[in-house]
Amino acid sequence: MRISEHPILSFDRGKKITFLFNGKKISAYENETVASALTAAGINVLSRSIKYNRPRGFFCGIGKCSSCLMTVDGVPNVKTCVTPVKDGMVVESQDGKGNLPENKEFKSKKETLHADVAVVGAGPAGLSAAITASKHGADVLLIDENPVAGGQLIKQTHKFFGSKEHKAGVRGIEIAKLLLNEIENSNVNLLLNAGVIGYYKDNSHMLAVVQNSKLIKVYPKKIIVATGASENMLAFPGNDLPGVVGAGGVQTLMNVYGIRPGNSVLMVGAGNVGLIVSYQLMQAGINVKMVVEALPKIGGYIVHAAKLRRLGVPILTSHTVKNAYGNGRVEGARIVKLENWKETGEGFDVDVDLICLAVGLTPTCEILFQAGCETKYIPELGGWVARHDRNLETSIKGIYVAGDCSGIEEASTAMMEGRIAGMDAAEKLGFKIDEKEKKDAFENLKTLRSGPFGEKPRIGKEKMWGRK
Amino acid sequence: MRGIVSEANNSEAFSEAKMSDVAVIGGGINGCALAYELAKKGVNATVFEKGYLGSGATGRCGGGIRQQFDTEDNIRLVMESVKIFEKMEKELGYDIEYDQGGYLVLAHSDEEKERFKKNVELQRSMGLGVNFLEKEEIKELCPILDVDGAKAVGATFCQTDGHANPFRVTEAYAKNAERLGAEIKTFTEVKGIKKEKRFEIITEKEKMFADVVVNAAGCYSKQIAEMVGVKLPNKPYRHEILATESLKPVLKPMIISFMDGIYFCQHKTGQIVGGIGNPDEPSGINTESSFWFLEKMASTITRYIPSFKNLNVLRQWAGMYDVTPDARPILGKTNVKNFFVVCGFSGHGFMVAPVTAKLMSELIVDGKTSMPIDNLSIERFKKGVIRKEGAVVG
Numbered sequence: 059m060r061i062s063e064h065p066i067l068s069f070d071r072g073k074k075i076t077f078l079f080n081g082k083k084i085s086a087y088e089n090e091t092v093a094s095a096l097t098a099a100g101i102n103v104l105s106r107s108i109k110y111n112r113p114r115g116f117f118c119g120i121g122k123c124s125s126c127l128m129t130v131d132g133v134p135n136v137k138t139c140v141t142p143v144k145d146g147m148v149v150e151s152q153d154g155k156g157n158l159p160e161n162k163e164f165k166s167k168k169e170t171l172h173a174d175v176a177v178v179g180a181g182p183a184g185l186s187a188a189i190t191a192s193k194h195g196a197d198v199l200l201i202d203e204n205p206v207a208g209g210q211l212i213k214q215t216h217k218f219f220g221s222k223e224h225k226a227g228v229r230g231i232e233i234a235k236l237l238l239n240e241i242e243n244s245n246v247n248l249l250l251n252a253g254v255i256g257y258y259k260d261n262s263h264m265l266a267v268v269q270n271s272k273l274i275k276v277y278p279k280k281i282i283v284a285t286g287a288s289e290n291m292l293a294f295p296g297n298d299l300p301g302v303v304g305a306g307g308v309q310t311l312m313n314v315y316g317i318r319p320g321n322s323v324l325m326v327g328a329g330n331v332g333l334i335v336s337y338q339l340m341q342a343g344i345n346v347k348m349v350v351e352a353l354p355k356i357g358g359y360i361v362h363a364a365k366l367r368r369l370g371v372p373i374l375t376s377h378t379v380k381n382a383y384g385n386g387r388v389e390g391a392r393i394v395k396l397e398n399w400k401e402t403g404e405g406f407d408v409d410v411d412l413i414c415l416a417v418g419l420t421p422t423c424e425i426l427f428q429a430g431c432e433t434k435y436i437p438e439l440g441g442w443v444a445r446h447d448r449n450l451e452t453s454i455k456g457i458y459v460a461g462d463c464s465g466i467e468e469a470s471t472a473m474m475e476g477r478i479a480g481m482d483a484a485e486k487l488g489f490k491i492d493e494k495e496k497k498d499a500f501e502n503l504k505t506l507r508s509g510p511f512g513e514k515p516r517i518g519k520e521k522m523w524g525r526k
Numbered sequence: 527m528r529g530i531v532s533e534a535n536n537s538e539a540f541s542e543a544k545m546s547d548v549a550v551i552g553g554g555i556n557g558c559a560l561a562y563e564l565a566k567k568g569v570n571a572t573v574f575e576k577g578y579l580g581s582g583a584t585g586r587c588g589g590g591i592r593q594q595f596d597t598e599d600n601i602r603l604v605m606e607s608v609k610i611f612e613k614m615e616k617e618l619g620y621d622i623e624y625d626q627g628g629y630l631v632l633a634h635s636d637e638e639k640e641r642f643k644k645n646v647e648l649q650r651s652m653g654l655g656v657n658f659l660e661k662e663e664i665k666e667l668c669p670i671l672d673v674d675g676a677k678a679v680g681a682t683f684c685q686t687d688g689h690a691n692p693f694r695v696t697e698a699y700a701k702n703a704e705r706l707g708a709e710i711k712t713f714t715e716v717k718g719i720k721k722e723k724r725f726e727i728i729t730e731k732e733k734m735f736a737d738v739v740v741n742a743a744g745c746y747s748k749q750i751a752e753m754v755g756v757k758l759p760n761k762p763y764r765h766e767i768l769a770t771e772s773l774k775p776v777l778k779p780m781i782i783s784f785m786d787g788i789y790f791c792q793h794k795t796g797q798i799v800g801g802i803g804n805p806d807e808p809s810g811i812n813t814e815s816s817f818w819f820l821e822k823m824a825s826t827i828t829r830y831i832p833s834f835k836n837l838n839v840l841r842q843w844a845g846m847y848d849v850t851p852d853a854r855p856i857l858g859k860t861n862v863k864n865f866f867v868v869c870g871f872s873g874h875g876f877m878v879a880p881v882t883a884k885l886m887s888e889l890i891v892d893g894k895t896s897m898p899i900d901n902l903s904i905e906r907f908k909k910g911v912i913r914k915e916g917a918v919v920g
Contacts, residue, residue: 108772108796133836135771155772155796159836166835256842258817266817275817430814 115300119310176278181209183461184284190480301388320412332416438518439465559883565706586845620698772796
């Protein structure tokens, strides 16, 4: 199920290795994760639910859900979608809960770090915030829980829209390379495989970070939270069958690891993500049977929709998935027509082995809420968000947000928000900033939000700032 | 005669506001259980909760149910409570995740050992099935525990102690209370209480009249009591707790130590849930999580069970103990007629709620209780603290 030819991407898979899965030898490549290697080997059931023992498969691919928890080298509940596979590794599926490892040898290490600015999350917003704050003289620590930086940019093969300053016409993967290159040539201290486990008050701000088995206490003067978002789930019977995968998870498998998540797919959602990922699925050689959209109109850009239609993919508006079925994994789905949000008729079945959900995102705000930032429910921004001012500072002085965790938008605005937050943090730390540069960043953000597709976040942000 | 309630019901009706026989302030386990017991006796109760049900100490507690106390009042209360817990799933029709895995209480010194032996004597004389264990016997009972690492020299064990899920128990009581006619108002904070002929309960949304008011407001009991001029000696203290990732069953009993101030057990969900007290914690309402706790809990629990070093902590949180000068609850009447208190549980409110609710419903409706609770009346503090509960943890 590995992709051998791709119109845009070439995959650096690294050396061939072997690992054990439930006692069976599986071939893989060293640059893959455990879950992606298992998917490539045709293994769909990665875990079983704790309460009802239902099979669960690959879903988010970025360590945010829990459907890929397995026992790896004796350690239970490992997020296998973000764990690099290693030669000779022993991977076992868990029957619900895992077993406590016997191993009593456990060397825990401690470290304390100080920084002017700590940025949490190395996606488009976090990278931009770190680069900007560092450029102005701040000592920056950039923290990400993944083994590679770049966030979701590293799987965006499509070209960005907008003007030249917004890197229009450039593919996301290329933008990621540019940003990572800037980080490399800066003084930013990048901490990968490092998860922030909590915010504490210890005279000043303190973030507890766990990197492998090391506990790091980080004392930053300013914190910029750029933790992104998580995939929304849609409620329908069978939505937990292996083969129901989030759009981000599908992109991770195809575009990062070069693995085909299935052979034929039903895409749920005709917003930009649904349309773009449908096209990417076709580029990966997967049969896109149809796109269904519960709304009466296509939500995404018409150019994306037109590309799909030219290739013969039907996009059914006012249609949704009623249920998914299959024995142990998706074998098909029942589609129904909606009239005024009510089901009409019996619907029809579509045979697919993959149902891709592109039904929106929810801001990842846990660390902000735990820190005690004031919250506000703004549906246009994706739900609960931390209240923030125009400089992206929250109700707690010195804690900023940027990117999707400040409200769902897209990568171009995320980068701009990162820049503004980075600049404001640097300025408040006493570093000199160029007023024009800041003004330009605000202007850019305004331009990006001025089109019809910027309407939702524009309304959302205005609700936050108290203007009608 | 049906006591206070029926008496009051004969007085003239108020047309401008709603009327309830009993207003219960606090939608934790005690408030909800009391509403249920009152409803069973045909009394119309209204519960006022400022957040969601169990949003105070109830939903933040470890869910432990322990009979091994060192004052007779506490032992008797929890023993009666256990009888109710044992039948609760059937009576309330809810899975409350009840598990009688026992409590293993560790002694760390010869002095503590002797004290525990006396406790066992007292507890056994009251009919509790409890045993003193020597060091070797602890290893046999709980092989995963590193007895030397925990520095234990002996222990007591009671098999009928255990734990249940506080959210489920609260919901079970609340739903059954509603089914029998009680009204439960969540997100309704009591802003004031006026005492005239009846009590007038003032919330942001409305006014309500009640014949009887019961203060079951946990760490806010003191403020609620002040609204009618009743002074309570209670002080709020923060206590912190954490839960790990889920595991297959590895730990049967709840393990506690008064010396280390630690308690932990494995819930039916598979999570290890436990807390440790901070002797330097200042009094005050504060539900922030501290790093001090996370480090202290991790270093202590892994000394007890070294293989827990492999576990990930999923969450930590904090809740409030409503602490009295003798660490025993305050139950019963006050100097304001028909204003009752059910508070001051000092960290043990969940485990005794089923029985205190029963007793309070008897006191309110029948004017007398089936078990003596005079020792727990607020009057006792006038004479100064006589007998302090020593078996307090967390």
